[in-house]
Amino acid sequence: MPTWAAETSSNQTELSEHGLPRASAVPGGIAILPLASATSPQPVAYFQGRRLMVLSHQGQWTALVGLALSTAPGQYHIRVQQAGRANYHVAFSVRDKRYRTQRLRIKNKRFVDPSTEDLKRIWKEKALIQSYFRHYIKQDHPIQAFVRPTPGRRSSSFGLRRIFNGKARKPHSGMDIAAAAGTPVQAPATGTVIAVGDYFFNGRSVFIDHGQGLISMFCHLRKVSVQPGQTIQRRDRLGEVGATGRVTGPHLHWSVSLNDARVDPALFLNAATKSK
Incomplete structure (x- = not known):
């Protein structure tokens, strides 16, 4: 407590x-x-x-x-x-x-039925990622209206009940934006980079702390342009859209966590921004 x-x-x-x-x-x-x-x-x-x-x-x-x-x-x-x-x-x-149901077909079956060695890595990474979402900075940055981290079509919305190769998996905890590999990814708001890594499911990823328990995660990147501890401003470049980790094609997965609860990123975007 x-x-x-x-x-x-x-x-x-x-x-x-x-x-x-x-x-x-x-x-x-x-x-x-x-x-x-x-x-x-x-x-x-x-x-x-x-x-x-x-x-x-x-x-x-x-x-x-x-x-x-x-x-x-x-x-x-x-x-x-x-x-x-x-x-x-x-x-x-x-x-x-x-929330609606989404059915996806993954070519690499390891991403649907991981091996014993894969599971060891997955559980280790899960604990690490969980610690990032629980990060809390008391001296917060002023919250801003978020900007979209990359242009493109929203290919998967938050909360979708996902079925991979006919097998039910956890609901979608972020927003997917389809874009060509190499498309720049920008910070939606001011913050501090708290972690950068390459994970089994998420691929190359960046975590940003925006203050007071508000965390953004950007996954499947082809290239990462920031490092842990770096202070970033709204619209600063974080990296490039890629297809690393469990994907069906190049896209950005963007998660937003508030008090260690994954919430819909669209709630931080105004109507004109989220529809683009």
């Missing part, structure tokens, strides 16, 4: 009108909850043991709650502590959402 220590900040992170992701309290979505006046000390909030992003928006401290795809519909609450008052809870509801 987290330590419920009161915390204040003189450098409040202002959430612009164009920087607030769209609220969608469904599995794979985001609940946006007002907490208290922004003239009061900054609250600290948690959901299911994970610290939440808390930002100042329209004169109020606001909590952003990432909801995993496994979240069941129903009533939930977050726990909040703020200097000068007792701990309190803020309740919210999660609605149901049904």
Whole structure:
């Protein structure tokens, strides 16, 4: 369980009108909850043991709650502590959402039925990737409206129930953008590169921490142009679209994680941007 220590900040992170992701309290979505006046000390909030992003928006401290795809519909609450008052809870509801099914054919059968040696590597990489998604920087970067990381057609949307070669696998935890190999991939927002690697399923990948538990992952890259520890700005080049890892062709897989819950990247894009 987290330590419920009161915390204040003189450098409040202002959430612009164009920087607030769209609220969608469904599995794979985001609940946006007002907490208290922004003239009061900054609250600290948690959901299911994970610290939440808390930002100042329209004169109020606001909590952003990432909801995993496994979240069941129903009533939930977050726990909040703020200097000068007792701990309190803020309740919210999660609605149901049904995602479509996508059937894919993978030529390399190792990516559907991995060998024993492959499984050892996969489990090791899974633990490593999980640690990146749980990364948390208290001194966050101001959140921005995200830009699309690469041009192209959205070939697979978030949340699709996936079947590879007739076998059901985990739902799709990101957005796929089909583009030619070598197409530049850019940072959707300011952040810090926390990891770069080459993984069994994800291929060459980059992880960016945008602050307060907001993490982006970019997979299947042909080329990586950044290194761990590097501070990047919005639209900085991260690498190039490729076809490494488990793929059916060149594309970018983009995942967004908030408080260790994979959420729909489209919620961070405005309507004009996400349709391109």
